[in-house]
Amino acid sequence: MARIRLDHIRHAYTPELARAGHYALREIDHTFDDGGAYALLGPSGCGKTTLLNIISGLLTPSEGHVRFDERDVTELSPELRNIAQVFQFPVVYDTMTVRENLAFPLKNRKVPKAEIDTRVADMLRRIGLDAKADRKAQGLTADEKQKISLGRGLVRPDVNAILFDEPLTVIDPHMKWQLRSQLKELHRQFKMTMVYVTHDQTEALTFADKVVVMYDGEVVQIGTPEELFERPRHTFVGYFIGSPGMNVLDCQVDGTDAIVGAARIAIPGGARQAAAGAKTELGIRPEFVRIVPRGQGLPVTIDRVEDVGSERIVRASLYGQKLVSVIAEGAGLPAEADAVLEPGALNLYADSWLVERRPS
Ligand code: ATP
Numbered sequence: 001m002a003r004i005r006l007d008h009i010r011h012a013y014t015p016e017l018a019r020a021g022h023y024a025l026r027e028i029d030h031t032f033d034d035g036g037a038y039a040l041l042g043p044s045g046c047g048k049t050t051l052l053n054i055i056s057g058l059l060t061p062s063e064g065h066v067r068f069d070e071r072d073v074t075e076l077s078p079e080l081r082n083i084a085q086v087f088q089f090p091v092v093y094d095t096m097t098v099r100e101n102l103a104f105p106l107k108n109r110k111v112p113k114a115e116i117d118t119r120v121a122d123m124l125r126r127i128g129l130d131a132k133a134d135r136k137a138q139g140l141t142a143d144e145k146q147k148i149s150l151g152r153g154l155v156r157p158d159v160n161a162i163l164f165d166e167p168l169t170v171i172d173p174h175m176k177w178q179l180r181s182q183l184k185e186l187h188r189q190f191k192m193t194m195v196y197v198t199h200d201q202t203e204a205l206t207f208a209d210k211v212v213v214m215y216d217g218e219v220v221q222i223g224t225p226e227e228l229f230e231r232p233r234h235t236f237v238g239y240f241i242g243s244p245g246m247n248v249l250d251c252q253v254d255g256t257d258a259i260v261g262a263a264r265i266a267i268p269g270g271a272r273q274a275a276a277g278a279k280t281e282l283g284i285r286p287e288f289v290r291i292v293p294r295g296q297g298l299p300v301t302i303d304r305v306e307d308v309g310s311e312r313i314v315r316a317s318l319y320g321q322k323l324v325s326v327i328a329e330g331a332g333l334p335a336e337a338d339a340v341l342e343p344g345a346l347n348l349y350a351d352s353w354l355v356e357r358r359p360s
Contacts, residue, residue: 002068002160002193004032004055009064011050018062024050025061026217032161034069035191037184039204042214043240048197051214052163055195056083068160084153084162088169090145094138098129101137101148102155109156123155126186143175150183154190161193168203180206201241213237229285230345235352238283244313247289248349249321251282258282258348261319263298265341267348278350286313288345289325297338305333 011025012018025047032038040048053059054066057078065074073081092101102123106116124130127147132140137148146167153162168176184207187194198204204211205225213221213228213236220234221227225241232238238246251258251265258265260282267282290297291314300316300323307329314325316339323339348355 003034004161004193004195005065005067006030006032006051006055007065007067009051009054009061009066011047011054011059011061011063023062023217025054028064028219030212030219030222032193032195034193037187037194037207037209038196039208039211040195040197040214041199041201041204041211041240043199046214047217048199048214049165052165052195052197055161056085056163057081082156082158082160084156084159086146086149086153086162086164086167088166090142090149090170092137092140092145092148095136097134097136098140098148099124099133102151105152105156109158111157119155119157123151126154126189127151128182141172141175143171143179146171146179147182150186154186154192159192161195164194164196166198167196168198168200176203183207201243205241213240215240231347231354232283233354235281235283235349238285238347242285244286244324244326246283246285246347247323249282249284249318249323251280251348253280253348258346260298260321263319265298265346266343267346268343279352281349281352283347283349284341284345286324286326288342289323290340290342291316291325291327291331291333291337292340293334294336294338297340300337300339302333302337 006028009025009028010023012023028051040051042048050059054061057073057076060074065072067073068081093104099120102120103116106119124133127150129144129147137145153159168179171179180203196207209224210222211225211228212219215236221232221237228237228241232241232246235248238248249260251260256267258267265282298318300318302314302316304315306313310329312327312329314327316323316325318339325339
């Protein structure tokens with residue numbers, strides 16, 4: 001497996017688009033560590049597939065270099081990069097048996113027969129298809145076929161990385177969870193570099209050690225699921241990760257306080273660093289907004305309450321701005337309510353980017 005270095009990558013699909021400044025990838029400078037499990041997460045059109053294709057070699061970037069360990073592979077084809085890929089739709093040979101499908105990439109590489117037999121038998125067990133080894137692939141379910149696609153990548157001894165492009169799209173919802181946990185387990189066993197593209201945050205957060213959040217052709221944050229939840233570096237991350245997403249309130253900054261309507265809210269650290277003239281916003285996760293009786297916090301109007309299993313989502317307004325709170329199912333709701341914003345969970349944003357706190 002390899003460390004993958006994306007060295008100042010930019011990509012425009014045509015020279016005309018480049019001249020007009022329309023880059024599908026505006027600037028990516030990032031290293032995927034050897035053996036890491038990464039998810040590329042972001043909304044449709046943000047550039048995930050473009051980036052994945054640049055890593056695999058299906059696409060050559062307009063600018064910058066791709067390196068596997070120290071080797072510059074920018075101009076190499078996917079075959080020469082030794083990349084395995086799993087796409088949305090399983091790529092299997094229907095007329096071959098499961099065993100033959102798994103043996104195929106090894107035969108192509110002239111691996112000795114005895115080694116092929118051992119590797120394939122081992123892989124059949126790991127992906128849980130040994131009982132169906134001699135069945136033709138055409139009769140199998142979508143998730144079984146996707147396991148074959150995955151097995152074909154893992155069975156090769158020379159793979160630098162495995163890339164997944166929305167691999168669970170055609171899988172039944174109840175099988176998705178199982179396949180995802182199996183994938184995670186296989187990563188634990190093989191320790192291969194994996195990059196997994198998805199627009200589904202649950203998939204990203206359960207699969208990856210590190211999630212790379214993309215927005216409008218840029219990486220806006222790379223972090224563990226906890227980091228993305230607790231300290232979103234960009235308001236988009238706050239909104240995109242979590243359900244419901246982070247509250248983002250327009251505010252003015254005065255000294256170390258944020259002013260929202262008539263409320264003055266102290267921000268622990270950092271407020272003074274907000275650039276003069278920047279659009280400033282206050283972010284707080286709904287989980288850290290408490291609803292309390294009137295007189296004990298900031299005055300809110302409750303617009304709607306939704307029951308969602310073990311929690312209730314309270315949709316309120318604070319000086320005309322939307323404020324969402326998540327409370328426990330049994331928690332009481334006062335008729336006249338105020339809201340308390342947990343100070344430790346407040347984040348200040350200037351022009352959508354997090355204003356780092358001063359060390360306390
Ligand atoms: P999705 O989740 O919908 O697949 P994505 O995040 O993978 O989206 P990309 O497919 O990488 O996004 O697209 C990034 C941008 O590049 C989009 O604006 C898209 O319209 C544009 N784009 C993608 N492929 C081409 C192409 N072949 N020619 C021109 N523009 C393209």
